[in-house]
Amino acid sequence: MIQTYYHKEMSPNECIGYSMSPQKPKMFMDLIQELGYANYFPIKDDWSPFSIEEFLIAHHKSYVDAFFHGTQPLASSNGFEWSIELASSVCYTNASLYHAIRDSFLMDWVTFSPTSGFHHAKPKSGSAFCTFSGQVIASVKLYRELDLKGVYIDLDGHFGNSIEDSKSFVLDVIQAIPYNINPGGRHDSYLRDAKQQFESVMEDIDKNKIHYIVFCSGADSLIDDDLGGSLSIEEWLHLKQWMYQKLVPYDKDLKKFPTTISLFGGYRKDHYRSVLDAHLMDLLLCLKIRFGIDVPYVSEYRKKG
Known part of the structure; x- marks a missing residue:
């Protein structure tokens, strides 16, 4: 079963902006409940939200203070109308990713953080629906606490700049995150690039240089998405498979190679259920391949055109 790091406080009741991402944790977990799949994704909620101080790992104090006090323009540099609920929610989403990755290593397991809103944030501001650099904070904390090094496979439709932008501000991010893979191209060229880079990761896993892997499974890399478009749903699922x-060769009996799956982007004004559907098919694919659990599901994904 894929242990899921979720608190209801991860989603504000209302968030004004183009993206549905702040509501995605609740929407996705509600879908799992509705379908009767909750037993496959047991919730672990005995963890605490981040303190304000923890955001200083990857961000200037001036930005962190401005955001949590609602001081404009920085408080809305993420593209959303600021609210106390939104400010509170990011303390939970960022902590979810950290605890999911940490436990994947400590328990040798596959974990799930139903989160997004990280990979465009900058040290001095938010950007493009992202408030804080959750990947940087999580991995730098784990490097400092446990000397762990990890990989991000960023399959979101847009380049995840937060890790690269943080390298001059958080010097040990280079050691903490040796690989930040953002495949380029479309269709076959995208698949080739992703697979070639992943093979390099496998070589370093063999050398015990990589301790965990995080899949940033953005659905906006799908050609049906409003803001992305590199792969068909069939190609996207083929790559994840x-x-x-x-x-699988690194999974030993009841121990799995430390793996975390996160949601990241996805924008469909015509049929948002297709975004959630893609994420669900991805997780069910992981259950089938890594755990041998084949969950019956009839997809409701809609192709455009």
Whole structure:
């Protein structure tokens, strides 16, 4: 079963902006409940939200203070109308990712953080629906606490700049995150690039240089998405299947190679259920390949055109 790091406080009741991402944790977990799949994704909620001080790992104090006090323009540099609920929610979403990754290593398991809103944030501001650099904070904390090094497979439709932008501000992010993979191209060229880079990761896993892997499974890399478009849903799922199968040899009996899955982007004004559907098919694919659990599901994904 894929242990899921969720608190209801991860989603504000209301958030004004183009993106549905702040509501995605609740929407996705509600879908799992509705379908009767909750037993496959047991919730772990005995963890605490981040303190304000923890955001200083990856961000200037001036930005952190401005955001949590609602001081404009920085408080809305993420593209959302600021609210106390939104400010509170990011303390939970960022902590979810950290605890999911940490426990994947400590328990040798596959974990799930139903989160997004990280990979465009900058040290001095938010950007493009992202408030804080959750990946940087999580991995730098784990490097400092446990000397762990991890990989991000960023399959979101837009380049995840937060890790690169943080390198001059958080010097040990280079050691904490040796790989930040953002495949380029479309269709076959995207698949080739992703697989070639993933093979390099496998080589370093063999050398015990990589301790965990995080899949940033953005659905906006799908050609049906409003803001992205690199892969068909079939290509997207093929790539995830290929990657999960590559990790199977590292799974030993009841222990799995430390793996975390996160949601990241996805924008469909015509049929948002397709975004959630893609994420669900991805997780069910992981269950099938890594755990041998084949969950019956009839997809409601709609292709455009």
